[in-house]
Amino acid sequence: MSAQTPSTLAQRSGSANPQQPKWTSTGGSAPSTGAVVRATLLIAGAILVVTPVLWAAMSSFKTQAELAQTPPTLWPNHPTADNYTSGLQAFDFVHFLTNSIIVTVSATVLTLIINSMAAYALSKYNFRGRTVLFLITLSTIMIPLQVILLPVYQVIASFGMVNSLWGLIIPPAATPTGVFLLRQYMLSLPDEMIEAARIDGAGEFKIFLRIILPLSRPALAVVAIFSVIWRWNDFLWPLIVAQDESVQTLPVAIARFASQQAIPFNQILAVSVVTILPIIVIFLFLQRHIIAGLAQGSIK
Amino acid sequence: MSVMAPARARGFRGWMRGKNLAPYLFVLPNMLIFGVFTIWPAFNGFNLSFYDSSNGRTYRPVGTGNYTNILSDSQFWGVVQHTVLFTLGFVVLSTVLGTALALMLNSQRRGRGALSAAYFLPVLISPVVVGIIWKAALDRTTGLVNQVLSAIGLGSPGWLVDSSLSLISVILVGTWIHLGFYAVILISGLQAIDTSLYEAARMDGASVWQSVRLITLPLLRPTLMVVIILATIAGFQAFDFVYTLTGGGPVGATTLIIQYIYENAFSYPIQYGLASAAAVILFVVVFAVTFINYAIGRRSESI
Numbered sequence: 001m002s003a004q005t006p007s008t009l010a011q012r013s014g015s016a017n018p019q020q021p022k023w024t025s026t027g028g029s030a031p032s033t034g035a036v037v038r039a040t041l042l043i044a045g046a047i048l049v050v051t052p053v054l055w056a057a058m059s060s061f062k063t064q065a066e067l068a069q070t071p072p073t074l075w076p077n078h079p080t081a082d083n084y085t086s087g088l089q090a091f092d093f094v095h096f097l098t099n100s101i102i103v104t105v106s107a108t109v110l111t112l113i114i115n116s117m118a119a120y121a122l123s124k125y126n127f128r129g130r131t132v133l134f135l136i137t138l139s140t141i142m143i144p145l146q147v148i149l150l151p152v153y154q155v156i157a158s159f160g161m162v163n164s165l166w167g168l169i170i171p172p173a174a175t176p177t178g179v180f181l182l183r184q185y186m187l188s189l190p191d192e193m194i195e196a197a198r199i200d201g202a203g204e205f206k207i208f209l210r211i212i213l214p215l216s217r218p219a220l221a222v223v224a225i226f227s228v229i230w231r232w233n234d235f236l237w238p239l240i241v242a243q244d245e246s247v248q249t250l251p252v253a254i255a256r257f258a259s260q261q262a263i264p265f266n267q268i269l270a271v272s273v274v275t276i277l278p279i280i281v282i283f284l285f286l287q288r289h290i291i292a293g294l295a296q297g298s299i300k
Numbered sequence: 301m302s303v304m305a306p307a308r309a310r311g312f313r314g315w316m317r318g319k320n321l322a323p324y325l326f327v328l329p330n331m332l333i334f335g336v337f338t339i340w341p342a343f344n345g346f347n348l349s350f351y352d353s354s355n356g357r358t359y360r361p362v363g364t365g366n367y368t369n370i371l372s373d374s375q376f377w378g379v380v381q382h383t384v385l386f387t388l389g390f391v392v393l394s395t396v397l398g399t400a401l402a403l404m405l406n407s408q409r410r411g412r413g414a415l416s417a418a419y420f421l422p423v424l425i426s427p428v429v430v431g432i433i434w435k436a437a438l439d440r441t442t443g444l445v446n447q448v449l450s451a452i453g454l455g456s457p458g459w460l461v462d463s464s465l466s467l468i469s470v471i472l473v474g475t476w477i478h479l480g481f482y483a484v485i486l487i488s489g490l491q492a493i494d495t496s497l498y499e500a501a502r503m504d505g506a507s508v509w510q511s512v513r514l515i516t517l518p519l520l521r522p523t524l525m526v527v528i529i530l531a532t533i534a535g536f537q538a539f540d541f542v543y544t545l546t547g548g549g550p551v552g553a554t555t556l557i558i559q560y561i562y563e564n565a566f567s568y569p570i571q572y573g574l575a576s577a578a579a580v581i582l583f584v585v586v587f588a589v590t591f592i593n594y595a596i597g598r599r600s601e602s603i
Contacts, residue, residue: 038404038407038408039408039410039411041404042401042404042405042408042415043415045401045419046415046418046419049418049419049421049422049476049479049480050418050421051444052433052434052437052444053421053422053425053433055437055444056432056433056436056437059436067442068442113329114329114330114333115330117326117327117329117330118326118327118329118330118331120326121322121323121324121326121327122327125322125323125326127323127324130323133327133331136331136334136339137330137334140334140338140339142583142586142587142590143338143339143342143583144533144537146537146539146558146561146582147342147345147579147582147583147586148338148341148342148345148579149561149562149565149575149579150345150348150561150565150572150575150576150579151340151341151342151344151345151348152337152338152341153565154341154344154356155336155337155340155341156337170333170337171333171337172337173333174329174330174331174333174334174337174338176334179330204322205322208326229423232426233426233427233428233540235426235427235428235539235540235543236539236540236558236562239562240562240566250426251426251427251428251429251540252428254426254428254429254432254544255428255543255544258428258432258544259544259547265436268432269432269433269436272429272432272433275426275429276424276425276426276429279424279425279426280421280424283417283420283424284417287413287416287417287420291416291420291484294481294484294485295484295485295487295488296488
């Protein structure tokens with residue numbers, strides 16, 4: 001650690017100064033030792049991080065005999081797609097994927113609607129109880145679903161929402177983080193616009209819909225990214241609510257599939273690879289936005 | 301007055317236009333869901349911790365019985381110990397590695413996009429699948445890690461089956477999941493630091509290490525606090541990847557508090573009393589730790 005940080009800084013101040021040679025692999029000047037050490041460490045670390053995933057993907061193409069073979073092989077000797085065909089026969093991927101998509105999309109849309117409405121009221125209106133409502137919202141950040149698992153389950157049970165997609169969608173929708181992020185953003189929007197629209201005779205809801213929402217698009221995008229990642233990966237809550245296979249989402253279904261002793265491990269790996277692919281494809285398209293959005297959201 | 305009168309005459313719409321009711325209607329849906337699915341259950345959960353039930357239908361009041369039971373339950377203390385060790389190891393490891401990674405990535409120019417994507421990959425994978433992948437990779441005989449270790453003559457440790465190693469494996473996998481996310485947060489903190497400060501320090505003859513210690517780390521402190529608080533909360537709530545990685549085993553060596561609550565509340569034999577008391581204790585601990593972190597962060601910021 002301590003050996004690494006100084007060289008990092010040397011490189012930083014080096015690149016800020018145009019007189020200093022910049023590191024280019026084909027350029028005439030040699031790269032500084034610090035830069036070489038840093039690049040080596042970064043690449044080695046990246047390989048360490050990625051390898052288990054690639055290895056698991058490789059293993060999903062091996063036969064069961066090859067998986068149990070000693071000494072084990074790294075690359076599949078006779079790549080086979082059997083694990084995929086038989087894995088996807090035992091595991092109704094499309095069904096669980098559909099459930100996951102329905103839950104993720106509806107919960108995110110619901111979150112965006114109710115969070116932005118609440119954020120608008122809390123940022124742009126003066127009304128009795130505003131401070132109290134805002135403080136209540138903030139304090140619920142400290143009460144995650146995991147801590148109130150049992151009492152929330154009792155509430156949805158009394159509403160008959162166990163084993164229904166509504167039970168997965170509604171309870172986690174009112175995220176305090178979303179209200180907070182959107183409120184901070186809306187505070188920065190000028191009040192004059194709202195006043196001008198009122199003078200022109202626009203109704204309160206119309207102002208929200210036509211002026212506030214379009215202007216809040218960057219903050220809405222951040223909340224949407226968070227919501228999609230949370231809902232897509234949600235496990236504990238769906239594990240409790242979706243006891244029936246017909247409403248299970250991908251994480252719950254995979255965990256259940258993986259816990260069956262009779263299913264060979266390379267089939268489980270094959271199914272896992274199939275579930276990772278859509279997310280990685282989406283990420284590759286939106287990498288810049290997602291990373292910027294996550295960083296922005298966490299700091300605030 | 302003459303402006304107000306026609307507005308009032310328009311009834312409901314007029315009232316909306318008069319901005320009296322509108323804010324309440326705007327907050328209503330969100331607050332309704334908060335109320336029904338967070339605030340009411342939170343109070344009810346506290347209340348529930350003074351009752352016991354083995355079927356979820358009939359409850360009998362037991363006073364503070366659940367708390368005295370749980371505090372004398374050796375399984376609970378084992379779970380507390382694992383959870384605290386896991387959280388400590390996870391917070392320290394992911395903060396230190398995250399900072400190192402952020403400092404290095406932030407000054408790397410060539411190949412930065414590809415490197416960031418590689419470190420961010422685990423964040424994208426559902427934790428349940430992460431558990432499955434690492435269960436395969438850490439398998440004693442067929443796993444990737446031991447294939448490499450035994451090839452270089454380091455034997456084949458039982459990462460997931462040896463109870464002295466399994467918690468370490470869980471800490472390492474937890475760090476693997478979150479590292480890229482924390483690095484992204486820390487990089488945005490680093491980029492907010494004014495680069496002219498480094499120039500000034502260099503001109504004043506400050507050594508590189510002095511700049512890191514006196515400029516980077518103090519100015520990064522608010523961001524570090526965010527990461528430490530996020531990691532602490534994530535640590536106490538870890539469940540999903542452990543569920544598929546070790547299932548809490550071997551012999552309960554990696555059973556953390558959320559799994560303890562889940563099992564007492566939802567799998568046989570059901571002990572609602574213990575689950576509720578554990579949930580209240582978890583809430584108090586997480587609240588206290590977050591508050592202390594926050595207070596320390598605030599105090600050092602003001603210095």
